[in-house]
Amino acid sequence: MTLGYIMELRKKIGTDPIIMVGACVLILNEKAQLLLQQRKDNKSWGLPGGAMELGESLEEVAVREMEEETGLIPTRLELLKTFSGKEFYYKYPHGDEVYNVVTAFICKNYEGSIKYDESEAIDIGFFDLSDLPLRISPPDCLVIMDFLKTQHSI
DSSP states (O other), rough: OOOOOOHHHHHHHHTEEEEEEEEEEEBTTOOOEEEEEEEETHHHHESSSSEEEOOHHHHHHHHHHHHHSSSSSEEEEEEEHHHHHHHHEEETSSOEEEEEEEEEEEEEEEESSSOOTTTTEEEEEOOOOSSSSSSBHHHHHHHHHHHHHHHHHH
16 A cells, blocks of 8 residues: 555645645445544544545546445536635644645545445434534534525525
8 A cells, every 4th residue: 555645745745734635535334424524633523535646537536535435436416616725724643733724525426335444434424404513623513504595595
């Protein structure tokens, strides 16, 4: 297994801020519930997603991360929006600093069964949009709020 692009970059520059391009996926089941995973590193809930590897398209990132982090394989993705700016700055618990440029996709059609990577997450589950967990990762919270405003007119 080779180290990913971001890990290779981090070996060279340490924890200094970087611009990190990636994708996330808002996965909705037939009850219009949102799938969230609880991260192992900060115990916050968040969307499946991650950083782009060299040569990948944003849609390929979304598909790869969705499968790696949830066990689900999308059969159709819908583009929501690309997010960036100072609101998407994040400092990880281990000190790495990033300014995220994240493209969010919506997935309502998928195959497979839910399973999660225990090295990255401690729980995973679907939540009613009106009853989301209180502790959601700040960048993901902004994406979810935008989705709720644009898709559900609140």
